[in-house]
Amino acid sequence: MEYKIEKMKAPGRGEVEILGATYEEGLPVGEEVGQWRQKLDSREDKLKYLQNGERYWYSDDWYGSEKRKNPA
Helix, strand or coil, X not given: CCCCEEEEEECCCEEEEEECCCCCCCXXXXXXXXXXXXXXXXXHXXXXXXXXXXXXXXXXXXXXXXXXXXXX
């Protein structure tokens, strides 16, 4: 992969080289993109997935850096 290097002026240092974008552009393709319901087999797996996602926003039992000062 060839990187794009740009030359820009930096304050107090003159001209410097800046590394440009280092990713390959593209979009997700395929029929299964974003279809989480089909990836989970049983009803229990789907409920566990949803409850875990809602725990992130609405639960009071948070740990570590997730803990909010003011509850939602």
